[in-house]
């Protein structure tokens with residue numbers, strides 16, 4: 001059961017997409033561009049070497065060959081310095097000579113005799129040679145006779161530039177092309193990256209302007225009305241800063257948007273800019289910080305400068321916690337850079353007056369790790385919590401995202417909204433997208449309700465995995481899952497069992513999917529115990545039927561322990577320990593639940609007591625599970641038989657096969673439970 005109530009995989013990667021896909025493609029990340037650049041240079045070099053081996057250098061010929069060529073009248077000019085001579089032929093000469101029909105790289109006979117390293121044959125207009133140690137007395141006259149021009153300046157000089165251009169020309173061209181490309185990209189993204197290649201200290205902020213087509217407004221945001229309402233004032237201020245500052249009041253400078261991933265913080269910030277009709281500069285805090293110390297601070301400066309130039313404007317800093325972590329708390333290395341960047345943000349925020357019409361919005365999902373200095377008045381002193389949407393909210397979000405999707409008449413968004421507790425806006429968007437893709441694959445013209453249901457299953461349970469299991473394994477998995485499912489019917493207060501399958505999905509070999517009928521914000525102790533009992537059901541069924549254990553219950557154990565520990569350490573549900581906070585806040589349903597990370601503010605004796613209490617809860621639940629399953633063995637066997645035949649059963653079929661009624665109904669039922677069977681390493 002390594003499953004959270006909210007699947008994290010469901011989060012779409014849409015952050016960098018520009019509105020309307022405007023400059024999305026043309027903006028090349030500099031690092032990638034550099035790589036391409038280097039590759040092109042290298043390819044250029046290889047090509048030049050292959051096709052023009054002698055193009056950039058003179059051929060070295062023996063002195064005798066030089067004299068022969070001079071005698072033939074083929075030497076145009078020479079220049080000599082010491083005992084080396086360089087010169088130019090009238091007609092290009094190949095040396096060492098190639099024989100007819102011989103492969104290009106074969107060695108000429110003359111060279112095969114003694115020399116080990118033989119240079120490949122080359123052809124060139126220019127040459128160098130070395131005067132023999134003994135003086136060749138008649139050389140000067142010989143040259144004059146053969147009309148060789150004896151030059152006072154190096155022969156190569158004239159061609160040096162040519163060589164240079166020939167060798168480096170393509171490279172220079174490429175550089176020029178690169179700069180042009182980068183400039184163009186910079187222009188298209190609103191000049192935000194101006195300076196391109198050479199602007200390492202420039203902020204890489206994306207600027208979204210508010211053209212009609214790409215404009216995001218509050219219309220595009222749904223299901224998070226509270227947060228939206230709190231930001232209306234910010235919009236108002238941006239529209240007419242003067243109205244607020246007229247009487248000397250200070251308008252907000254920084255607003256911190258706090259909420260789980262995918263709840264729409266970025267969307268909300270963009271909508272604020274869209275509503276106010278001001279430019280929106282967006283940057284992820286992680287992007288500030290690079291390998292080079294000081295770059296982050298420079299980027300912050302640049303970002304604020306840009307925003308100031310186009311004020312009123314909104315600056316949006318995503319993932320603020322990645323640099324805003326309390327100073328001195330970060331891992332060694334990189335901390336000084338992070339600190340500098342953080343300090344620069346603080347300086348900039350202090351530096352501008354609210355009259356300038358700039359508002360900094362920042363998003364985080366871990367507000368408690370932020371440096372206190374960030375939260376002081378005049379900085380991010382306002383906090384807007386963006387909650388996961390409730391049922392009505394989810395329906396509204398589904399409506400927003402299905403605006404442009406052709407829906408079949410049978411689609412019931414209300415029903416989908418109640419089937420998706422714990423899903424955030426981004427997940428719902430993903431759901432709509434997956435359903436549309438599925439419908440397209442099924443060659444339909446409209447998206448039907450079934451497409452949504454199947455898409456949801458894939459998102460929540462993970463994609464099906466084709467692994468071949470032995471009959472014995474299948475039966476064991478069937479008992480494990482049936483154990484979870486039967487307890488989901490028997491334990492009062494358990495969430496309805498929506499589906500059981502022994503088709504391996506995601507990380508699990510089988511899955512039991514339980515989900516509540518309504519959203520729930522407060523969990524009674526009895527409910528938590530019911531959940532632990534259900535989690536233990538898989539292992540207990542195996543124990544009852546086979547009398548042996550497998551590794552398949554690993555995730556169940558992890559989750560059950562986490563929940564029990566939270567009951568003891570956070571929710572004061574142990575009589576022995578009482579209402580004492582013994583662990584910091586955490587998502588209760590992620591498992592692990594507890595720990596202050598590092599030193600615990602209680603004695604070793606208390607620690608031992610906590611462990612004992614956790615054990616006590618688990619043992620009690622284990623007893624309950626064993627008792628219930630043992631008395632309902634016929635229902636268990638019936639469900640296993642059905643599962644082995646049909647692999648997947650839905651709620652109606654489960655009730656039918658087992659002959660059991662649904663768990664005693666409660667007025668309100670809590671969070672979704674997915675009880676999957678952890679992957680059995682011995683079997684996989």
Ligand SMILES: Nc1ncnc2c1ncn2[C@@H]1O[C@H](COP(=O)(O)OP(=O)(O)OP(=O)(O)O)[C@@H](O)[C@H]1O
Pocket residue numbers: 014015220221222223224259260261262263264265266267268318319363365397400424425426427429
């Ligand atoms: N309340 C919502 N209404 C409509 N669409 C939403 C809502 N919340 C999220 N979405 C959709 O999900 C996408 C991603 O959301 P967004 O990037 O704003 O989430 P986030 O809270 O900023 O996430 P993170 O914490 O990872 O930065 C949005 O672009 C939008 O399409």
Ligand SMILES: [Zn+2]
Pocket residue numbers: 001480484535538539552553556675676677678
């Ligand atoms: Zn299990």
